[in-house]
Amino acid sequence: MPSITLHPAQRDELQTIENLMQFYTYDFSEWLPLKLGEHGFFSILPMPDYWRNPGTRPFLIKADGELAGFVTVDENTHLPGARYNIGYLFVSRRLRGQGVARFVVSTLLSQFPGQWQIFHIEANQPARLFWAAVMPSLAVSGLTLHQRRVDHHLCTFYRFESVPPQT
Numbered sequence: 001m002p003s004i005t006l007h008p009a010q011r012d013e014l015q016t017i018e019n020l021m022q023f024y025t026y027d028f029s030e031w032l033p034l035k036l037g038e039h040g041f042f043s044i045l046p047m048p049d050y051w052r053n054p055g056t057r058p059f060l061i062k063a064d065g066e067l068a069g070f071v072t073v074d075e076n077t078h079l080p081g082a083r084y085n086i087g088y089l090f091v092s093r094r095l096r097g098q099g100v101a102r103f104v105v106s107t108l109l110s111q112f113p114g115q116w117q118i119f120h121i122e123a124n125q126p127a128r129l130f131w132a133a134v135m136p137s138l139a140v141s142g143l144t145l146h147q148r149r150v151d152h153h154l155c156t157f158y159r160f161e162s163v164p165p166q167t
Contacts (some may be wrong), residue, residue: 001099002063008106009058009070014051017058017070018044024090032125032153050074050087061091061104069093069103073112078148079159082117102134109162111139116140119150119157131158139163 009017025034025042037043050056055075061068072087086108091100109116120127135143140160148155 001103002068002095003065004068004100004103005062005065006059006071006097006104007062009060013060014058016060016067017072018046019091020070021088023092024088026088028124029091031121042072056087059108061100063095063098063100068092068100071108073108077117078119078150079117079157082115082159083164084112084114084116086118101130102137105134106138109140110165113162113164115159115161117159119148119155121150122147122154122156128156131156135160139165 017143021044022042027045029042030032034042051058053074057073058062059071059073061070069089069091071089074085074087075083077083086105086141089101089104091104106120118131120131122128122162137156140162143160146159148157
């Protein structure tokens with residue numbers, strides 16, 4: 001496993017995340033009808049309101065000192081009582097399957113103890129397999145599964161409480 005670091009993105013690093021959103025969107029184009037624009041980019045609008053929201057916490061992921069992806073924790077929840085949500089999680093393809101995303105999720109859950117929801121669209125088979133494998137290994141309690149539609153897409157939700165690390 002590479003040496004992984006997760007650090008809060010600073011204001012001047014948000015453009016890096018916006019750039020990585022092209023790759024995130026490219027991955028999602030396998031399951032959603034997302035189309036390239038005439039200049040070869042996905043039509044992604046800048047998200048200044050998302051970044052300015054005090055409940056949004058963006059992080060850059062590095063593996064062996066190299067940019068490896070990004071993740072956001074936000075409070076855009078769909079399930080009653082949930083406080084935290086992983087809004088976006090992107091790991092570059094070269095580093096997938098090496099424990100990077102598992103490390104990131106585990107680290108975030110320890111940094112933000114409390115009520116969580118994590119969800120994925122059901123059509124995204126890699127996400128479905130990842131979350132089904134990772135959830136049982138995390139320090140969580142009260143895990144429940146829910147199915148709901150979000151923007152007309154069937155989604156699987158994991159609802160749980162992250163347990164604070166023991167000191």
